[in-house]
Amino acid sequence: MTFAGWLTLFLFVGLLTALALPFGSYMAAVYTGERTILDPLFGGPERWLYKILRVNPEHGQDWKAYAKSLIIFSLAGWLMLYFILRTQTLWDFTGLNPMHFHSAPWNVTFNTTSSFLTNTNWQYYGGETTMSYFSQMAGLTVQNWLSAGVGIVVAVALIRGIIGRSGRSIGNFWQDMIRTILYVLAPLSVLTAIVLVFQGSIQNFSSYLTAHTLSGLTQSIAMGPVASQEAIKMIGTNGGGFFNVNSAHPFENPTAFTNFFEMLIVLLIPAALVFMYGKMSGNRRQGYSIYTTMMIMFLGACIVAYIAEAHGSPAQHAAGLHTGVIPGSTGGNMEGKEQRSGIAGSAIFDVVTTVTSCGAVNSAIESFTGIGGAVPFANLSASEVIFGGVGTGLYSILEYVLLAVFLGGLMVGRTPEYLGKKIEAREIKLVSLGILITPLTALFCTALATASSAGRASISSAAATGPQGFSETFYAYLSQANNNGSAFAGYGGFVQPNAGNVGSHGITFADLLGGFDMLFARYAPILFALGIAGALAGKRVSPAGLGTMRTDNGTFVVLLIGVIVLVGALTFFPALLLGPVVQGLTGHLY
Amino acid sequence: MSGLGLPGAYFVAHMGAADFFGLVVSVLICAYLLYALLRGEKF
Numbered sequence: 001m002t003f004a005g006w007l008t009l010f011l012f013v014g015l016l017t018a019l020a021l022p023f024g025s026y027m028a029a030v031y032t033g034e035r036t037i038l039d040p041l042f043g044g045p046e047r048w049l050y051k052i053l054r055v056n057p058e059h060g061q062d063w064k065a066y067a068k069s070l071i072i073f074s075l076a077g078w079l080m081l082y083f084i085l086r087t088q089t090l091w092d093f094t095g096l097n098p099m100h101f102h103s104a105p106w107n108v109t110f111n112t113t114s115s116f117l118t119n120t121n122w123q124y125y126g127g128e129t130t131m132s133y134f135s136q137m138a139g140l141t142v143q144n145w146l147s148a149g150v151g152i153v154v155a156v157a158l159i160r161g162i163i164g165r166s167g168r169s170i171g172n173f174w175q176d177m178i179r180t181i182l183y184v185l186a187p188l189s190v191l192t193a194i195v196l197v198f199q200g201s202i203q204n205f206s207s208y209l210t211a212h213t214l215s216g217l218t219q220s221i222a223m224g225p226v227a228s229q230e231a232i233k234m235i236g237t238n239g240g241g242f243f244n245v246n247s248a249h250p251f252e253n254p255t256a257f258t259n260f261f262e263m264l265i266v267l268l269i270p271a272a273l274v275f276m277y278g279k280m281s282g283n284r285r286q287g288y289s290i291y292t293t294m295m296i297m298f299l300g301a302c303i304v305a306y307i308a309e310a311h312g313s314p315a316q317h318a319a320g321l322h323t324g325v326i327p328g329s330t331g332g333n334m335e336g337k338e339q340r341s342g343i344a345g346s347a348i349f350d351v352v353t354t355v356t357s358c359g360a361v362n363s364a365i366e367s368f369t370g371i372g373g374a375v376p377f378a379n380l381s382a383s384e385v386i387f388g389g390v391g392t393g394l395y396s397i398l399e400y401v402l403l404a405v406f407l408g409g410l411m412v413g414r415t416p417e418y419l420g421k422k423i424e425a426r427e428i429k430l431v432s433l434g435i436l437i438t439p440l441t442a443l444f445c446t447a448l449a450t451a452s453s454a455g456r457a458s459i460s461s462a463a464a465t466g467p468q469g470f471s472e473t474f475y476a477y478l479s480q481a482n483n484n485g486s487a488f489a490g491y492g493g494f495v496q497p498n499a500g501n502v503g504s505h506g507i508t509f510a511d512l513l514g515g516f517d518m519l520f521a522r523y524a525p526i527l528f529a530l531g532i533a534g535a536l537a538g539k540r541v542s543p544a545g546l547g548t549m550r551t552d553n554g555t556f557v558v559l560l561i562g563v564i565v566l567v568g569a570l571t572f573f574p575a576l577l578l579g580p581v582v583q584g585l586t587g588h589l590y
Numbered sequence: 591m592s593g594l595g596l597p598g599a600y601f602v603a604h605m606g607a608a609d610f611f612g613l614v615v616s617v618l619i620c621a622y623l624l625y626a627l628l629r630g631e632k633f
Contacts, residue, residue: 429627440620451613453604 001310002330005344009302012260012348013295016267023268024275024287030183031156031176032280042182049178060169063534066157067527069173070150074117074523077146082113084139088132097132098207099500104130107506108494114515116140118522119147119357119389121233121240121485122476122514124493128222128243130501133205140240141229145189148236148269149180151357151391154526155273158395161533162419163281165541170533184269185235192231192265199261200254201227226251234262235269237389239359239485247349247362248338259345259362263352270356270387273394281419285552290397293560297386298355301375305347308372309333314586336367347372354379357389359485366472366488370584373471376486377580380478381572383438385564389483395529397564399431401551402532404563406431408549408556417548420541427535434528439571441521442481445513446474446575454509460490471579478572480514481521 029036050057061069084091088103103109108124115122121144127136153176160170197203202223209221226242230252233240247253253262274294278287310332312323325331332343341349346363353360354376365376379386385397406423409416416423449455450473458476459469468490475488493510497503550556605613 426631429631433624433627447613451605451609 001307002325002344005306005310005330005342008260008344009299009306009348012263013299016264016271017291017295019264019268020271021275023272025279027184027269027272027276028279030179031159031171031276036183038183038187042186046178046182049182050175053174053178055172055174055178057172057175059172061172062168063157063161063170063530063537066170066173066533067530070154070526070530071523073146073173073177074150077143078113078117081116081139081143082109085109085112085131085135088135091132091134091138094134096134096137096205098205099132101130101132101499102501104494104501105504105506107508107511108504111493111506111511111515112140114518115480115485116143116238116240117147118483118518119151119236119238119392120480120483120518120522121238121359122480122487122518123240123244123485124506124511124514125496126244127241128208128224129496129499133224136229136242137225141232144229144232144236144238144240145181145185146177148185148232148238148390149177150526151237151389152180152184152269152273153177153391154529155277155391155394155398158398158529158533159277159280161535161537162398162421164537168534168538170530170537185232188235188265188268189228189231192235192261193227195261196227196230196254196258199258200250201230201258202251203227222251230262231265234266234358234360235390237266237270237356237358239353239357241360247360248341248364253362256340256342256345259341259349262360263349266352266356266358266360267387269390270393273391277394277398283419283552286419289552289557289560290394290401293557293564294386294393294397296557296561297382297564298351301351301355301379301386302348305351305368305372305375306344308369308375309337309343309347311369313369314584333367333369333372336364338362350376351379354484354486355382355384355386355388357384357392357483357485359479359487361486364489365475365486366468366490370580370582370586373488374576374580374584377471377475377478377572377576378568380475380482380484381439381568381576382564383435383568384482384484392483392525396435396525397560399434399529399532400560400564400567402427402431403435403567404556404560405549405551407563408559412549414547414549417542418551420544421536421539422542427532430528430532430535434525434532435567436571437524437528438481438521441517441524442478443571443575445477445481445517449473449477449510449513452509455513458492458507458510460492467579467582471583474575474579476510476514477517480517483518483522 086103086109156176157170203225204223206223208223211219211221213219229242243249253259274291275287278284312333323331330342337346341362349362384392385400387393388396402423405418406416406428459472472488472491476491479486493507495505
């Protein structure tokens with residue numbers, strides 16, 4: 001461990017908080033219809049979009065109408081993306097397929113489409129060997145924006161349900177989507193893309209370059225409109241790389257500065273949403289208590305991952321490798337890590353992208369030490385409540401808040417209430433389902449894949465037996481269910497002998513089961529969250545009394561962390577024992 | 591692995607009998623618990 005490593009972590013936390021506070025206030029203004037600094041710029045396009053889409057922003061929707069609009073919107077998005085990806089060669093006339101790539105097979109495309117629609121960005125394919133620039137821009141990047149928007153609007157709808165005092169309306173889906181894209185995602189994306197280009201990311205439509213190496217070989221250098229996709233990939237916690245190696249590629253993440261900057265923008269919206277919630281609810285302390293909960297768990301994950309990676313694995317020590325800090329090297333477990341990121345830059349990046357639903361990687365998670373690799377597992381096991389994906393993180397932790405209020409109420413023998421609204425059986429049933437549906441789906445898919453030879457066919461041959469093979473499988477379905485998209489590399493769903501997809505085929509079992517995993521674990525919790533919003537929206541608000549349990553103090557933070565850890569541990573601990581924990585306890589190199 | 595038809599049918603044919611029995615029992619229990627939870631709720 002180094003001073004610079006710890007400084008990186010604490011500077012990151014300070015800057016994130018300093019940026020998220022004002023951005024949260026700005027977002028509160030966006031969703032409450034107050035005037036914002038960007039109104040002169042986007043007011044015109046916003047009204048024009050309402051006109052052509054025939055949206056009446058004054059018309060509020062109840063939760064069922066809101067959910068219906070969201071499902072129709074998502075279904076249309078799925079069909080459009082599948083069509084674009086399967087007709088890749090038809091779009092050659094645009095000039096945006098300079099390498100003349102064919103379409104990927106139907107099963108891989110099913111997986112990819114479901115993946116980008118659900119903000120997962122799980123990728124069985126490598127971008128530079130599979131996708132044309134048109135598919136990347138008009139297909140995948142568009143869904144990066146829209147899926148991020150869907151997550152945010154669900155969180156906003158749930159907030160309106162919790163704080164609402166006027167009947168059944170939880171807002172207007174179309175208005176929320178348009179305002180999210182124009183006022184939140186667009187300005188951040190433009191600014192980020194400019195910073196990335198300034199640092200060395202590329203943004204072009206050129207054919208791939210051929211370089212002649214010093215040893216006399218030739219190397220193909222992939223090109224493309226990288227910076228614009230990289231920006232929304234991080235801001236929208238999408239995580240799908242333009243290139244196969246994702247943020248380890250120097251065109252996606254060129255410098256140590258961009259590494260830090262990318263981490264910051266991944267957490268910016270999820271952190272700002274928490275402060276937005278505090279402002280919208282009229283009690284900023286509600287936001288602060290949730291933020292503190294998230295930050296404590298986030299810091300814990302960072303510290304464990306950093307120490308574990310800086311220490312190195314038992315297998316490295318058994319092999320006599322030197323893992324201590326020496327001049328010019330950060331020491332530690334550098335297998336699968338980039339020198340420009342180092343141990344801290346890799347460990348923190350990994351935590352940032354696995355507590356959220358981002359899933360971008362700048363290092364190989366499967367090369368982490370057993371305990372370091374258990375951290376992303378644990379983060380995913382917390383079901384996206386430690387900041388989480390854009391929107392999904394907030395609505396997921398609000399469900400845990402309701403559960404904690406209910407359990408706390410039972411413990412002190414009073415009717416549970418949150419912000420003056422009574423929490424009754426119906427809400428708790430929906431909360432339980434909303435919380436448990438994602439882990440249940442992940443474990444169900446992992447069990448199916450582990451128990452059948454069709455599922456085991458996807459495990460890399462090097463890890464065919466033992467805990468690494470189980471870890472690959474478990475991580476694959478856990479990551480897809482949490483809409484994260486990072487991977488213990490090796491678990492395959494696509495066999496591609498050459499770039500361009502000719503002669504390639506998908507592994508149907510893994511592609512379809514993964515697609516189902518992502519779609520079900522995305523939309524079922526969304527429906528439950530909207531259902532909770534609907535159930536709470538019409539409730540009467542009673543003033544806080546002496547018997548009201550406070551939800552904005554340290555005691556509640558401890559209770560909330562306890563509930564999150566308890567649910568995660570009870571659900572996933574047996575499965576974690578079989579994979580990363582076994583690896584961490586042995587000197588065997590997997 | 592391509593062209594195998596329904597993946598569900600494929601994996602069932604490649605699964606141990608005990609695993610399959612456990613799967614069916616688990617799914618039935620989950621379905622009953624869900625039914626019991628939502629019984630009487632109107633949406």
